[in-house]
Amino acid sequence: MAAVDYSARPVVVRPPTPWHQHAVFRSILYHGLVATAALIMLYPILWLVGSSFKPPDEIWTNQTAILPIxxxxxxxxxxxxxxxxxxxxxxxxxxxxYATLGTLLSVSASAVVAYGFARVRFRGRRLWFAIMLLTLMLPTQVQIIPQYIVFKQLGWLNTFYPLLLPRIGGSAxxxxxxxxxxxxxxxxxxxxxxxxxANKIGIFLRVILPQLTPAIITAAIFSFYWTWDEFLVPxxxxxxxxxxxxxxxxxxFSDPSGxxxxxxxxxMSALSLxxxxxxxxxxQRYLVEGISTTGLKG
Amino acid sequence: MKNRKLVFILIAIALLVLPTLLAAAQDQTVVRISWWGSQNRHDRTIATIELYEELNPDIDIVYEFQGWGDHWTKLSTQAAGGELPDIMQHDYARIEEWVANGLLMPLDGYIGSGVIDTMNIADSSLAGGMVDGQMYGINLGNNSEVFTLDTDAFAAAGLELPALDWTWTQFEEIANQIQDALGIHGIGVLTSDQLWKSQYMGCCDQWAYAPDGMSLGYEDDQPLIDYYNMLLRLQESGGMQSYEDSVARGDQGVEAQLIVSQEAAMAYHWSNQIVAVWNASGPERNFVMYPIPRPEGGQSQNYIKPSMFFAVTSQAKNPDEAAAFIDWFVNSVEANEILEAERGVPVSSVVRESLLPNLGAAQAEMFNYLGLIEMDNSPIRPADPAAHADVVGNIFGPEFVEPVMYGMISPEEAAPYLREEANRILAAQ
Amino acid sequence: MAATLTKAKRRKPSNFGQDNLVGYLFIGPWLAAFFLFTLIPIAVSLVLSFTDYNVLSNSGDFIGLDNFQRMFFEDRRYARSVNATLKYVVFAVPLRLVFALGVAMLLNTWRRGVGVYRAAFYAPSIVGGSIAVAVMWREIFGNDGLVNFTLNLLGIEGPNWLGRPETAIWTLIILAAWQFGSPMLIFLAGLKNIPRHLYESAEIDGANAFQRFLRITLPMLTPIIFFNLIMQLISGFMVFTQAFIVTQGKPLDTTLFYALYVYRRAFELNEMGYASAMAWVMLMVIALLTALVFRSSSYWVHYESDEGPA
Structure with a gap:
C-alpha cells in the first residue's frame, strides 16, 4: 500500500489531493477489497469443481484440498x-x-398481474393482494397431497402440466x-x-414495460434458477x-445405506451449475444497461 | 411486440406437443415398479428389467426410482392418491405400518400356488416379511449387523484378533488399546437404535418391543444404562469417536465411515455395506467381519435381516404379473448375475451357489459372514411396530441419545423417560 | 432535494378513476390460477389441521383443537423448532439484507470487471440443494475446513461448528448470509432504477457521497428495501433446505427449523393433520408480522406514485 501512495502522490504545486482520495489508490483499494471478498465467495464452488476431479479413494481421504492429487x-x-x-x-x-418455459410463463404473467395491482384501481384490490401474499406463507409440504389429488383427477400425473400450468398466474x-x-x-x-x-393496456406496454427491464431481468434470473433447482414438486x-x-x-445418485x-x-452437481x-x-449485462433504457426522460 | 407473440406461440406449441410425447400406446400388460437406491442399483435393476421384458414380450415394466428419503415422500403421496405402483421396494422398519394401513397385499396365495417359488429359500430368510402371520414382502437379500475390523490396524497396534464370540468388555478394551497405540479411534459412534434394540436380545432374550407392539418389550432399564455408560467412557477416552464429531460430520453415507479414512480401526454397519466400505478404502486394505460383541455369558445379538423387500401393493392393477416378476427377480440365476448381490446375499440357495465362483473379495467376505451368522444367530424379531419411526425419531434420538451423549443428562435419568414416552406412543397408535 | 422528494410523497392520489373491468382483466391470470390450483389445496390443509389425518391410512377424524393443544403444551420438539426458527430469523434476515445492500452499493459502479464480481458474489446463491452441497458446507465448517483455517490464521481456535449445540445454527445463519445473491440482485435492479439526474443535481448542490446516499439512494430505494424485508422475513420463517440437507435438525434440535419439523411430521411420520395445524399457526404468525411491517411502511417507504394495493 505504502509504495502505491507515494508514487501516486502528485508533484504539482496546487494543493495536493490527499492520498486516500486519489483515484488510482481508490481503484486499487476497491479492486483489492472486492476481489478478495469475491474469492471467498467463490471458494465453495471452486471446492466443488476441484472435488469433482478427485478419484473415488481421494474424495473422503483428501477432503479439504481443492485440487486433487x-x-x-x-x-x-x-x-x-x-x-x-x-x-x-x-x-x-x-x-x-421446463426452466425456460416455466420462466417465460411466470415472469410474463407476473408483469401483467403486477401492473393490474399497481396501476389500476378496482374493487377488491387490497383483498386479493393480501390473499396473494398469504399464499406465500403456507409451506408447500402441507399442500402437496391435496394438490396431487386435484391433478390426478385432471389426469395430469406424469406430465409437465402440474408443474407448468399453475404458472399462468405468475408467482406471488x-x-x-x-x-x-x-x-x-x-x-x-x-x-x-x-x-x-393511450388506454391502460397501451400504458402498460409502452410506458411501464420498457422501464421494468431491470426488474424483469432480475425476475427471469431467479425464476430460471428456482425452476432449475426445484425438486419436491417434480x-x-x-x-x-x-x-x-x-x-x-x-x-x-446416492443411497445412504448403499x-x-x-x-x-x-x-454432475458442478455441471448442473x-x-x-x-x-x-x-x-446481468442487461442489468448494467438497464440504466440507459430507463434513464428517465423527465 | 414481436417478442411477446413469439412467447405465446412457443407456449402454445409446447402445450400441444407435450401430450403426444407422453402418450405411449400400450397393448402390453403394464407392471409399475418403484425402488430407492444409488446409481449402481438403478443400472443393475434396469438391466434386469430389460432382460425380463425381452423374455416376456407381453409385459411392459414401467419403472420409477429415487433416493431413499424421496422414495417415502413420493410413495406415501401416491398411496394417498390411490396411485401406488404394482411393486414397491420396501423396508423392514416400515413394512408393518404399511400393512396396518392396508396398503400391501398378502402374497401367501401366490406362494401357495407356486407363482412365487420359495423352494430354495430358507424359512429364516422369509420370516422378515411376515406380518401377523401373513407374507407381505419377499426378501431381496440377507443382511446382518457387523463389526468390521481393519486387520492391518490391529497388526500395527500389536493386537491379536479377538474370538468370534467376543464380549462388550473385550471390545471396550480393544477400542481403548487402539486409541492408545495408534492415536486413532477404535470405532465410530455406536448410538444406532439397532443396538438399543439388540442389547436386550444379547443379555435377556428380550426384544425392544413387546410381541403385540403396544409397549416396549423390557422392564429393566439396567442393560441400556450399562451400555450407554460404556459409550460415555469410550467417548471420553477416544476409544470411540465422540458423538459431537459424528454430528459434525453428518450422515454422509457408508463411504464416509471413519474406517475408510483410517481414522478408526473398526466400523459398525450392515453386512452388505462392506462392498462400499472396501471400494472406498481401496483394494490394498484388509478387513474381516465380526458379529456384534455379546454381554458376558450372553447370546448372539445378530439376526438375519431382510435388506429390503419387494412388496405388491393393494392398489396394484396387475398383481399376478407383479408376483411373477418378483419370483423371477429372486430365483433367476440370470437376473442375479446382473444384480450381483448388490441388495445383500441372495435368499435363494441356488442363486447363491451360482454366484459363488465369481465373487470379489468384499462380496466373498460378506457371503462367508452371512453363512457364519446363519449358524449362530438370535431368533428373527417381529417387524417393528407401526409407531417405530415415531419412537425413534421423536424420543429415542432427540430425548435419549443426544442429551446423554452431550452429557446433559445421565443414562440413569434418561432411560426411564425413554421407556415412559415410548410406551405412551406405542399404546396410543 | 429533500423538499422535492417530500412533495412527491404528498402528491394527491392521481386522477385514475376506478376501473373494475380493466383491473380484473390484468389480475385475471392470477385469479384463474388461484381458483384452479391453489385454493383447494390451501382450503383442504386448513380443514386437515382440525383432524388427525394420516397420509397412509388416508383418513382422519375431526379432533377439534387437539392438534393445537398438543403443539403448544405437549410437544417439546415443537417448542425447540420455534426457538431455532426465531433465532434464525432474528439474525439471518438482517444479516442478509445488510450484506445484500452493502454489496449491491459496492457493485453499482462502472468500474472495469464489475460484471465478474457480480457473478462471483451471486455464485454461492446458485449452488442449490443437492447432496454435494451438504458435503461442501460440512467440509467448509469442518474441523480443518475453510472457516477454522481462516480463524486459525487470526490466532483463534475455531469450535467444532456443526457438532456443538451453541454453534450449529450459526453455520446455517452464516450460510444464509453467504447466499445473499437474490436480495442483492433486487437491490441492484432498484439502484439502476434511480434516475441519474437526481444525483447530478445533488452533486451540483455540493452533497458528498454519504449525503447523496442518505438523501437520494436510501429514500428512493425504500420500496425495494420494503419488498426485500417482507420477502426475507417470509422466507426466513419458512427456511427449510439448509437444515434439510446439512444438519437434519441436529444437534439437540438446535437447527430443527419449523418447516423441517412440519416436513418430518408430514412425510416421515405421515401425520398430515398435525403438520397442517403447525403450518397454519406459522402462516398466522408470518401474516401478523407482515401486516405490521405493511402498517409501518407509510412512515418510511417512499413511492413515486401513491397508487398501489397496500
Missing part, C-alpha cells in the same frame, strides 16, 4: 451416463425445457416485486400517455425416468 476426469462420463441408459442428456433437455414473489418497481415509476409518465390517448409428479429433471437425477459414486455426484451461471452472466 491425481486428477480423475472419469467422474464426468461416469455421472453423465445416468441410470440404465438414460443419460444426463435427457435430464438436461427436460430441465432446459415476482408480482409483488414488480409492483414495487412500478410504484417507484412516477405517474407523470402514465398521465402524459393518457393525455395522448419428484411427486414426474414418474418416468425419461421425464426426470437434473435436480431429481442428482438426488437419485454404494454411492461420490465423484459422479460432484461432477453451468446453465444457471450462463443465464446469469448473459442476463
Amino acid at each position: 491425481e486428477p480423475y476426469p472419469q467422474n464426468y462420463p461416469n455421472g453423465w451416463a445416468g441410470f440404465g441408459g438414460i443419460s444426463f442428456a435427457t435430464f438436461y433437455r427436460n430441465s432446459l425445457f 414473489f415476482f408480482i409483488f416485486m414488480i409492483i414495487q418497481f412500478i410504484r417507484s415509476i412516477p405517474v407523470d409518465l402514465d398521465e402524459a400517455a393518457m393525455i395522448d390517448g 419428484l411427486i409428479y414426474l414418474n418416468s425416468p425419461e421425464l426426470y429433471l437434473v435436480s431429481l437425477a442428482l438426488r437419485t 454404494q454411492t459414486d461420490w465423484g459422479a455426484i460432484f461432477a 453451468l446453465p444457471v451461471f450462463v443465464i446469469f452472466i448473459s442476463f
